[in-house]
Amino acid sequence: ATENNLLKKNKVAISGEDIKEGLTCVLSIKLPDPKFSSQTKDKLVSSEVRTIVETIINQKLSIWFDQNSSVAKIILTKIIQAALARDVAKKARENVRRKGALELTGLPGKLADCQISKQEGTELFIVEGDSAGGSAKQGRNRENQAVLPLRGKILNTYVDSNGFKNNGKNNEFKTKALSKMISSNEILTLINALGLDPKSEEIDLKDLRYGKIIIMTDADVDGSHIRALLLTFFNN
Structure with missing residues (x-):
């Protein structure tokens, strides 16, 4: 495949699953004291056999492919098609996973999502109101x-942690902060847009649906207040 530039032409990486798709192999092995994975004896796990079988099959199959190049090309084409199908299915799953949080949680359709399904290189602009959202949508890539346009000022999610930390009630603090956050529809909208689970103990930045989050509010007192409320939310 590499010699014929088939991989470069199709820009796909081949995995073992692509090669084994649709493959049937019949082996006849006589082995003293064989070891199986279960009572059903559907899988041989004797380690000493594996190296022998792999070596013989690799040698004989390489010779056969050299002698039957036309058949080898047909098999390679089939493997590449399987790899392409797997790649397309993977992208579709990622897209469904990306959109799933929006559709399944009933998130309002005001989020104008981007076309790229992966996190790398994506940006989420949080804007103040539908009017600013319309302008941002027109000028975006x-x-x-x-x-994501937000309606007015979001809930202040600040919770005083001093009393909880002094009493060793860190879990109680987390519960209070969480209940305060999910009581607001705008906060839930934001959490769902980010692709996060509010009940998760630890937040992994790799789970975010976007690589960058940009707060874009008006240059006035209200805009500064909204920006401060958003930063408080992200801090919590």
């Missing part, structure tokens, strides 16, 4: 930039 649809491929990697998403826009």
Whole structure:
């Protein structure tokens, strides 16, 4: 495949699953004291046999492919098609996973998502109101930039942690902070847009649906207040 530039032409990486798809192999082995994975004896796990079988099959199959190059090309084409199908299915799953949080949780359709399904290179612009959202949507790059308009000022999610920490009630503090956050529809909208689970103990940045989050509010007192409320939410 490499010699014929088939991989470069199709820009796909081949895995073992692509090669084994649709493959049937019949082996006849006589082995003293064989070891099986279970009572059903559907899988041989004797380690000493594996090296012998792999070596013989690799040698004989290489010779056969050299002698039957036309058949080898047909098999390679089939393997590449399987790899392409797997790649397409993977992208579809990622897209469904990306959109799933939005559709299944009933998130309002005001989020204008980007076209790229992976996190790398994507940006989420959080804007102040539908009016600013309309302007941002017109000026954005649809491929990697998403826009989420928020309605007015979000809930202040600040919770005083001093009393909880002094009494060793850290879990109680987390519960109070969480209950305060999920009581607001706008906060839930934001959490779902980010692709996060509010009940998760630890937040992994790799789970975020976007690589960058950009707060874009008006340059006035209200805009500064909204920006401070958003930063408080992210801090919590």
